[in-house]
Amino acid sequence: MFEPRTQNPALAAALIVVATAFIAATTLMAKALGSDAFGTAMNPLQISHGRYVFAFVVISMAVGIFRPQFTPVRWRMHATRTLMGWAGVSLMFASVAFIPLADATAISFLNPVFGMVLAIPLLKESVGPIRWSAAAIALVGAMILLRPTPDSFQPAALLALGAALALGFELIIIKRLAGREAPLQILWINNLLGVVISTVAVLFVWQAPTLTQWAILAGIGVFMAIAQACFVNAMARADASFVAPFSYGTLIFAALYDALFYKVIPDAVTVLGASIIVAGAVLLAVREAQLQKRKA
Template sequence: MSTANTDNPALAASFILVATTFIAGTMLMAKTLGTDLLGPALHPLQVSHGRFVFAFLAISSVAAVMRPRLTPPSWRLHIGRTSFGWAGVSLMFASVAFIPLADATAITFLNPVFGMMLAIPLLGEKVGRWRWGAAAVALIGAMVLLRPTPASFQPAALLALAAAMIMGLELIFIKKLANREPPLQVLLINNAIGMLIASVAVLPVWQMPSPAQWAALVALGLLMACAQACFINGMARADASFVAPFSYATLIFAALYDFLGFGVAPDAVTILGATIILTGAAVLAWREGRQRRRAAPVTPSDDSPSAA
């Protein structure tokens, strides 16, 4: 069976790498808006509101031009996925205002680990020793990044940890939505519902942004829309287990942007913790790929006896 999702691994990797530059850019914008660099710091709920509003405007504009064929949506799954996604993004944006981008990014990479754990009770999945081992390694890395000593503990890192846990819940809904609806429809509905939730949540903390903050909010939404588009295109051209490790480049770009924008260089603890987390995540992605290949049905080749 010839499908687009295995046709071009090199292009898939390129799409994912470009997506990581955009994702790291959204975190830089969030940190800029959460500090007083462009004016009085905006509340994280207002930052996430801008992310959903301007991403929705961008994606709906694309949908208006492309006019994709829509199918009946599963509203229960969309609402669940977007609710957890909005909460996770808001907590992540809150964390980057207080801790280095590299730390926040590395901790949020725990979301597939939490997703794996939650899939046991929620999806009835079985988890073997390899998966538990990879999860344990990643969690050890998170403990390193939390710096659990009285002198160096970063309370704001708990916000990033909570974001990873909530995004793990979002993954459960994403798994249930997979292959049910067209990708553009999923993005459109996700950002529309997210915009509605964020618009209500932001009301108590809304403040008028400065012109520079408006520009940063627009950039945040557009960067997220571009990241989502690149990620979907990457996933469509290669197996998830192949492209997953390339998403870890987000950490590199986050550290680079933090250094260029705020002069924050990753220290030895950040490098150690991030390396441990990425090792666990990489092992988990590798194991998922092996399990998926084993479970895939065997397609007879043209020269096999059963193909006749």
């Protein structure tokens, strides 16, 4: 059993900002591994495999230190959630090898919209006009980022769109798991199953990494574990409606890292599309918070 955390919105906001910095950093490192900057370009499946392996090691150490009391595990739900998460991560890592980090990150923010749409058939939820409006706003932003013209269309952006869809499906499973199992238990099982799934997939594309590539893979796993820990602790210290807007700091850090390391400055289309997606996602988060208060 986990003791309820003392509510501390300021600390929660700081933790989320730290988490977004680490999440954007993992995407930056995946982009580097997907190029030939440190040896032969690595397949996204191998990058996601490294992410799960090293994150599992870190989280296993945390489990060994804190020794949480595990409750009965819902293996089928965990397996489905992990499969969708692995697919989303792999598609995201594949997309950033070809398009700017800011574009891929912004498109990935469609995952709560897809989660809302999928909740209709899977969770039998009703969706009102405000939530549909929020989804429509976010989708308009995505269409702008996809640049659907013959001269500017980026096919790789569809990979980020696929990542958002997979992560939206993962959100549905997380909703079902929430409150039924301890957060650290969920993280540990998620990364354990992620190691199994990604290991099977990587067998078909494995190549021996260089020493530098091993170090970057380890960094991705460690950074992701830290980001997950920050996120879980932030959610325990403040309402989700307060925390959610701070998660969009990932977009700011992604654009900053792209500018510093790849000299890619977001153009007007990226800024416009990303702003519209964030506006739609924030509206959706606010509406979800209102609905939760009514249920309470």
